[in-house]
Amino acid sequence: MSIVLRIAREEWRSLLRNRVAVMGTILLTILMLIASLTAWEHQRNAGEERARYQAQSNHEFESQPDRHPHRVAHYGHFLFRPLNALAAFDPGINAYTGNTLFLEAHRQNSANFGDVRQSSLLLRFGQLTPAFVLQVLAPLLLIFVGFAGVSRERESGTLRVLLTQGVSSQQLVIGKLVALLGFSGLILLPAVVGLCLLSVSGASAWAMTLLLIGGYTLWLLLWSLAVIFISSLCQRGRDSLLALMAIWVLVVILLPRWVPDMANAAIALPTRFENEISVQREYLALGDAHNPDDPKFAEFRDKVLKQYGVTRIEDLPVNFKGLVGMEGERKSSELFSHYSTRAFDLQAQQNSFVDGFSLLSPLFALKRLSMTASGTDLQNFRRFLEQGEQYRYNLVQGLNKLQAESLTYADDTNRQKENRIARSNWQAFPEFKFTPGSSIETLKGALASIGVLTLWIMVLGVLSWLQSRRLGRAIR
Amino acid sequence: MSWLSHELRLLQRSHLSIIALILLFLLSGLAVWSGLKEIKHQHDTIARLAPLQEQDLAAVAKTYSNAANAGYPAYYTFYSTWDTPSDAAFLSIGIRDSAPYVLRVRALGLQAQLYEGEIFNPELALPGRFDFAFVLIYLTPLFIIALMHDMISGEQQSGRLRLLVSLPEGRLVWLRRTSLRFVLVLMCLVIPVLLGATITSTNLSSLSIIMAVISSYVAFWFGLTLLITTQGWRSVTNATALMSVWVLLTLVLPSLANVALLRAVPVHQGVDLMLAQRQAVHGAWEVPREETMQRFFVHHPEWSGTAPLPQDFHWKWYFAFHQLGDESVAPLANAYRAGLLERQAWTNRLGWLLPGVGAQAILHRVADTDLLAQLSYQDQIEAFHRQIREFYYAYLFEDRPFGAADFAKQPVFQPSAHNIAPPEHTFFMLILSWMVFLIGVWRLKTVRLDS
Numbered sequence: 001m002s003i004v005l006r007i008a009r010e011e012w013r014s015l016l017r018n019r020v021a022v023m024g025t026i027l028l029t030i031l032m033l034i035a036s037l038t039a040w041e042h043q044r045n046a047g048e049e050r051a052r053y054q055a056q057s058n059h060e061f062e063s064q065p066d067r068h069p070h071r072v073a074h075y076g077h078f079l080f081r082p083l084n085a086l087a088a089f090d091p092g093i094n095a096y097t098g099n100t101l102f103l104e105a106h107r108q109n110s111a112n113f114g115d116v117r118q119s120s121l122l123l124r125f126g127q128l129t130p131a132f133v134l135q136v137l138a139p140l141l142l143i144f145v146g147f148a149g150v151s152r153e154r155e156s157g158t159l160r161v162l163l164t165q166g167v168s169s170q171q172l173v174i175g176k177l178v179a180l181l182g183f184s185g186l187i188l189l190p191a192v193v194g195l196c197l198l199s200v201s202g203a204s205a206w207a208m209t210l211l212l213i214g215g216y217t218l219w220l221l222l223w224s225l226a227v228i229f230i231s232s233l234c235q236r237g238r239d240s241l242l243a244l245m246a247i248w249v250l251v252v253i254l255l256p257r258w259v260p261d262m263a264n265a266a267i268a269l270p271t272r273f274e275n276e277i278s279v280q281r282e283y284l285a286l287g288d289a290h291n292p293d294d295p296k297f298a299e300f301r302d303k304v305l306k307q308y309g310v311t312r313i314e315d316l317p318v319n320f321k322g323l324v325g326m327e328g329e330r331k332s333s334e335l336f337s338h339y340s341t342r343a344f345d346l347q348a349q350q351n352s353f354v355d356g357f358s359l360l361s362p363l364f365a366l367k368r369l370s371m372t373a374s375g376t377d378l379q380n381f382r383r384f385l386e387q388g389e390q391y392r393y394n395l396v397q398g399l400n401k402l403q404a405e406s407l408t409y410a411d412d413t414n415r416q417k418e419n420r421i422a423r424s425n426w427q428a429f430p431e432f433k434f435t436p437g438s439s440i441e442t443l444k445g446a447l448a449s450i451g452v453l454t455l456w457i458m459v460l461g462v463l464s465w466l467q468s469r470r471l472g473r474a475i476r
Numbered sequence: 477m478s479w480l481s482h483e484l485r486l487l488q489r490s491h492l493s494i495i496a497l498i499l500l501f502l503l504s505g506l507a508v509w510s511g512l513k514e515i516k517h518q519h520d521t522i523a524r525l526a527p528l529q530e531q532d533l534a535a536v537a538k539t540y541s542n543a544a545n546a547g548y549p550a551y552y553t554f555y556s557t558w559d560t561p562s563d564a565a566f567l568s569i570g571i572r573d574s575a576p577y578v579l580r581v582r583a584l585g586l587q588a589q590l591y592e593g594e595i596f597n598p599e600l601a602l603p604g605r606f607d608f609a610f611v612l613i614y615l616t617p618l619f620i621i622a623l624m625h626d627m628i629s630g631e632q633q634s635g636r637l638r639l640l641v642s643l644p645e646g647r648l649v650w651l652r653r654t655s656l657r658f659v660l661v662l663m664c665l666v667i668p669v670l671l672g673a674t675i676t677s678t679n680l681s682s683l684s685i686i687m688a689v690i691s692s693y694v695a696f697w698f699g700l701t702l703l704i705t706t707q708g709w710r711s712v713t714n715a716t717a718l719m720s721v722w723v724l725l726t727l728v729l730p731s732l733a734n735v736a737l738l739r740a741v742p743v744h745q746g747v748d749l750m751l752a753q754r755q756a757v758h759g760a761w762e763v764p765r766e767e768t769m770q771r772f773f774v775h776h777p778e779w780s781g782t783a784p785l786p787q788d789f790h791w792k793w794y795f796a797f798h799q800l801g802d803e804s805v806a807p808l809a810n811a812y813r814a815g816l817l818e819r820q821a822w823t824n825r826l827g828w829l830l831p832g833v834g835a836q837a838i839l840h841r842v843a844d845t846d847l848l849a850q851l852s853y854q855d856q857i858e859a860f861h862r863q864i865r866e867f868y869y870a871y872l873f874e875d876r877p878f879g880a881a882d883f884a885k886q887p888v889f890q891p892s893a894h895n896i897a898p899p900e901h902t903f904f905m906l907i908l909s910w911m912v913f914l915i916g917v918w919r920l921k922t923v924r925l926d927s
Contacts, residue, residue: 024720034732038735042735042738042739049744053747056751060751067761071758071761074758078750078754080747092599092602093598093601093602096574096598096601096602097598100746100747100750102588102750102754109592110592110594111593112591112592112746113746113750114574114593115738116571116574116575116598117571117575117591117593117850118743118746118816118819119734119738119819119847120820120822120823120837120846120847121571121836121837121840121846121847122733122734122737122823122833123734125727125730125731125734125832125836126604126727126730126731127731127735128728128731128732128734132731137723137727137728140719144716144720148712237712238626238711238712238715241715241716242492242622242715245618245715249615249618253614253615254615256603257603257605257606257610260599260600260601260602260603260606261510261514261600261605261606263600264514264597264600265510265514268517269595269596270595271521271578271594271595272593272594272595273525273528273576273578273579273580275595276554276580277529277531277554280532280554281531281532281535284535284539343595347597347599350597350599350600351597351599351600371599377599378597378598378599415789416788
């Protein structure tokens with residue numbers, strides 16, 4: 001054991017003399033700091049702005065004058081997607097989704113005003129965030145620092161000397177690995193401190209923080225193993241550097257772009273355009289909810305008349321127009337959710353297509369884990385849209401109910417009358433509150449990623465071990 | 477030309493170089509192919525939607541074939557608009573993966589419809605598309621680094637540098653080797669592009685700009701590799717230094733600049749606009765209707781002489797306050813657009829300094845798939861929407877009935893031609909790139925044994 005540590009210490013000493021290692025670490029730390037501060041500030045500003053807009057929108061909804069309830073349903077409501085604190089670590093898809101959702105009767109709108117359509121294509125170069133630094137830049141620094149670890153000893157002949165002095169090749173490789181792991185810890189440290197600070201301040205759950213730290217630890221462990229393995233595989237330091245850089249380009253740059261493109265081509269999404277037409281067509285087939293005389297609603301009318309034991313809709317104790325509105329909204333909402341669920345399921349299929357490639361590039365697994373834990377993945381966005389839709393449905397149905405109960409049919413069908421009801425009626429409606437997924441759910445979602453990362457580490461570990469034994473035999 | 481076959485033979489013996497060149501060719505071919513496929517998919521989608529729209533229109537026309545006025549037809553008819561991809565769009569998909577290229581609008585307030593999004597998977601959009609622009613801007617420099625990092629240091633490490641330097645044409649050797657690699661890299665990129673351009677019959681002026689950008693960007697990276705490899709470092713040091721420069725130029729600096737840009741030019745008028753437009757439109761129900769009409773007539777005096785509003789509901793009042801809603805947020809809409817344009821302008825300026833950003837901006841401009849393309853599509857929708865409104869105003873204000881024959885007279889969207897004038901910074905990017913190349917070539921003179 002002491003030999004391993006001595007080798008690790010020697011490696012550390014040589015790292016301290018290595019200009020690339022020292023400069024690289026300083027640069028990476030500075031970038032990490034800039035990334036953390038700007039991401040955190042952006043997150044805070046955006047969060048405050050959305051909270052302000054939400055408050056303004058709530059206020060505007062409540063301070064409407066006395067109105068016909070269906071007027072209020074068309075006036076609608078705005079929802080703003082609240083931001084998760086961990087979005088400062090990994091903003092995930094946040095820049096690519098709309099954050100403003102307009103809710104109204106008879107329609108399901110898209111969430112709009114995402115950064116992706118408000119920025120130049122500069123956004124496509126990627127965002128400087130702590131997650132980006134750790135996912136993309138940290139492995140490259142590990143390569144620069146560690147590629148020569150074993151192959152240098154081999155090239156300069158010191159490996160033979162060490163082996164004859166009784167150091168086993170396994171001890172040497174483990175020593176180099178320990179040194180590189182220590183270095184990885186140093187790179188990871190600022191992120192760990194930042195994440196813990198977020199949790200200490202109560203902004204994020206400890207479970208998520210630990211999940212993130214665990215995931216990124218696995219990621220850097222994986223790369224350390226890969227670097228040591230390739231370094232002990234190659235005869236010359238230059239070969240090991242080129243091989244590692246090629247692997248990095250493939251795993252971190254090329255596949256993450258290519259595979260999503262394949263997923264897009266393999267599983268096509270419908271356009272909003274055709275979904276709208278289909279919904280509209282099926283909706284019209286259901287009847288016009290604005291018009292109580294619509295023949296499509298005759299069956300519904302007969303049912304209601306029977307239920308109340310009267311023969312004419314004028315004799316009903318409630319306003320039939322409101323009931324028709326409720327029935328129409330119920331049916332149309334079923335259509336909306338049918339189509340939106342289908343679109344979301346297709347997107348989930350696309351995502352699992354991509355995740356399948358994490359056996360080729362472990363970055364997919366890490367990204368899944370990171371975005372899931374940070375609450376910035378598609379699943380979380382879907383949750384917002386679905387809760388928003390549920391809120392819209394309750395809101396519109398609540399207003400339809402008011403129309404049915406507070407207005408009479410005779411008044412409501414009289415075009416000369418305004419039929420306003422007091423605003424206190426809808427001021428009592430609850431405000432929208434977004435419920436994120438529970439920690440257990442999130443952990444479940446991240447389980448597969450942890451499995452894939454661990455598998456990679458085990459495979460690389462076994463390969464390194466075998467190679468280290470071969471190394472000893474080859475030199476002797 | 478015997479040197480050429482000689483150098484080719486040398487290159488052929490270097491497995492790394494051959495593999496790199498073949499791989500670059502394959503990747504660039506693949507990117508062009510997948511770009512062509514994506515653009516074909518977009519064309520097909522636009523074509524597929526046309527009959528759907530016809531059916532939808534026919535259904536509305538059937539329901540309201542004998543309307544007493546144009547109100548219901550105007551309220552229920554949706555009109556399709558589309559943005560056909562340009563003939564160079566297959567090279568750089570740009571914003572078309574997340575912004576709609578088909579959108580339906582109706583005669584109601586446009587500002588509540590114009591910013592509607594498309595169904596797309598944000599997780600797939602996040603890493604960016606695998607298109608030719610990606611291969612050129614990100615991957616090509618890496619291949620140039622692989623080909624060039626040991627051109628000089630390799631000779632030194634194998635002990636041949638002394639001989640090469642002592643030759644009377646010593647410098648020419650480096651120049652030949654550099655130009656050979658330059659030409660081969662360029663061919664790997666240009667051949668697939670030309671094939672793709674033939675298939676989509678890309679217009680010549682776009683194609684010449686694209687060629688200029690490709691060769692300049694490649695020249696920039698060859699210049700940069702020469703600047704570093706002539707320092708006399710070891711191959712490993714060269715590779716590390718070049719890789720660091722690549723990371724800085726294509727990953728770190730652009731994303732840093734993006735952070736600065738988003739901060740310097742905040743754009744939140746979009747949301748303000750939506751909120752204000754809703755207040756304006758729905759507030760109309762609380763205002764005396766005659767007052768709304770008078771405000772409407774200020775900008776549309778041609779209808780001021782028409783019949784006064786009746787006692788009960790009239791559609792012309794309804795559409796008038798929708799139009800007023802749009803007009804009341806026009807300053808916000810203009811400010812929103814100005815903010816977006818400013819972001820684009822600063823990105824272009826950044827392209828002067830960062831050739832990667834410059835090349836990206838030019839390629840996407842020529843392909844008409846950038847932010848400006850989105851704005852231009854919105855302009856077209858706006859103009860078309862005005863046509864729709866005015867079409868219905870004639871019926872509403874003159875109380876004309878609206879029948880089956882009138883449905884046939886409705887305006888139809890006509891997409892305008894793509895404007896592909898390259899941004900003004902193009903020139904700077906080209907000049908800067910070639911200057912770096914020339915300095916690199918000039919530095920070859922300094923290659924000495926002792927260095």
